[in-house]
Amino acid sequence: MAEATRESAQERNGKVETSHYPETDPERKDKNYYGVPPIKHAHWTWQIPIYFWIGGIGAGAHLFSTIAGLLGHDDRALQRASRYTVLVTMILSPILLIWDLGRPERFYNMFRILKLRSPMSTQSWSLTVFGTLSGLVATAQAADDGLLGRGRIARLAKALIPEKLVSVLALPFGLYVGSNTGNLISATSVPLWARNWLFMAPTFLASGVSTALSWLSLILNLTRSGEEKTLRALHRAEKATIVIEAVLVALSLGRMSRWSKPLFSKEVAPLFVGGALLCGILAPFALLSGEERRGKSMLASLLVLAGGLAFRFALIRGGRISADDPEAYFTFASGENAPQPEDKV
C-alpha cells in the first residue's frame, strides 16, 4: 500500500521534490492511522472456544434427554449418558472460564451483581444455575446407578431429588448457556461478530444441539446401548439440526456480508470452510442421508463434533482478524452499516 502511494505521488508531481511521502497522503482513499487497529481484539485463547463447544454439548444433551423424558420416553441408557455428559461439561466449563481470567482467584466477583445487558454476567449466572441443577440430577442418577453406595446417602438423594422437575427447571437455563455464547461475542465492537447479532446466538445453539446429538448417538453406539426408538429419534433429530444449522450459517454469512471476509482468509478458511462447513455439515449430512449403519453413524458423529469445534475456533480467530483490520472497522462504523439504536429486532 505504502509503496503504491509513494509511486503515485511521484507520478502526479512529475518529479521527486522531497523524499518523504507520509502515509497520510491526501490522495489516499483508505483513511486510517498507520494501519494501527482502531479497536482492541479480545485476548481469548483456546479455553474460550473449547468452552463454547462443551457448553453447547451440555445444553443440547440436556434438551434432548429432558424432552425425551417429557414425552414419556424413559430410556435409562439415554438418561444416563446425557446426565453424566452434562455433569462433566458443567464441571469443565467453569474451570476453563476461570482459567481464562486475568485474575482467576477473583472469579467470585462475577457474582457481585447481575447485569442483564452484559452477556458475560448473565452467562456466569446461568452457568451456575444450570450447573447446580444438572448436578442435582446427576446425583440422583448416580444414586440410581449405585455409585453412591447402597446406604443412607443414596436413599436420601433418590428421595429428595425430583429428577424430572429439576430437569425441566434446568432446561431454560441450559438453553440460555447454549445460545448466550453467540450473544457474548456479538455484543462487542468487532465487525464480524457485531454485524451478525441476529443470527449469532441461534447459530451457536443449533450447532451446540447438533454436536450434542452426535455425542449422545456416538456414546450409545459405542456402548451398544439405548433403545431402538432412541437411536431412531437421535438419527432424525441429527439430520434436522444439521439442516437448521446450515440455514443459520448461510443467514449469518449473508448478514456479515463483506465483514465475513476473515472467515475465508488463509488462516481461518481451513477451519471454517474445511472444518465447520465441509466436515461439520456437508459430510455428516451425506453420511446420515444414506441407509442407517452403525459405523457410518459413528463416523458422522465424530465429524459433527470436530466440525462444531472448528466452527468455534474459526469464529474466535476470525473475530481477531476482523478487530485488527482498520478498514473493516471503519466501514462498519461509518454510519449506515453499523447496527443503530433505532433498528428494530
Add this chain to the structure above:
Amino acid sequence: MATGFLTDTTVCIGCKACEVACKQWNQLPADGYEFTGDSYDNTKQLSGSTWRHVAFIENPKKRRLTGDVDLVALAEDVKEQLPGGAELDALGRWTFMSDVCKHCVEAPCQQACPTGAIIRNEFDNVYIQPDVCNGCGYCVPACPYGVITQVPEDGRAFKCTLCYDRQRDGMEPACAKACPTDSIMFGDVEDLKVMAEQRVAELHNKGYTQAYVYGTPEVGGTGGIGGNHSKFILMDEPETYNLPKHPYLPQEKVRGGVIASAVAATVLGAVVAWAFRD
C-alpha cells in the same frame, strides 16, 4: 457535576508532555523502545499502560512548492500574495491529537463489565475499580474506541481514570496541568461544550471550515453512546485520527439477540420432539 476533557487539536504542538505527565503521575510502566517509523509516534496507541497518546498525522502540501516559504510572513499571518509565489502552507502541516479515554455517557465497557468493577464515579467519569476487576477482558472488545486494554503482566484491564485521585483533591488531571498550549482543557462538561462550540465558530470565521467537535451526540455521531465526556476539536475526518465516524453501543442488540435465541430454542425443542414421533 460531570467533568471531562476538551482536547483542542488545533493548538496541539505534539510535545507529548501529557503522555509523560500521565505516566509519571499514575506511575505507569514504560512501553519499551519500539521504533515504529510512523512519523514521530513511537507510542502508537492507547493501552493499559498508556492513557494519553499523541497521534502524529502528517498532512503533506496539497500543491507543488514553487517558491521559498516566507517564515516571517507565516508567523505574522500575512494574507496577501507573497513574493515569488510562495505559499503559506506550502510545506504542509502537522496534525497532532492527544487521544484519551472518551468517558462515554453510556459507556460500552461499563455495560459489558460483569463484575461491576467499572463504575461512574462522583465526577461522572468512567472508572475501573482495580480491587474488583478480575481480568475477564470482556470490556476490551466492547470499547468502540479501542481504549480499555488488559495488561498481560497484571491480568486486569486499565485505562484513563481522569485522574480520580487528583480530582478528589481539587486538582485538574496531570495531562491537562502539563499541557503547555492548553490544547487539553479540563472542566465541567457543559462548560467545555460551550467552549468547544465557540472555538469551532472562531475557526470557521478564520476560514478553517473543516473544524468540528467530535464526541457530542449531535455532531460526529455517537449512536447509543450518548456523547462523550472527552470531546475533541478535529480538523479532518475522524478516521485520520483512528476514530470511528459512528461508534455505537454494542449492548443495544443484546435484547434482540436473546429474543432470537428464545425463538431458536423453541424451534430446536420442537424438532427434537418431532423426532420422537411414531
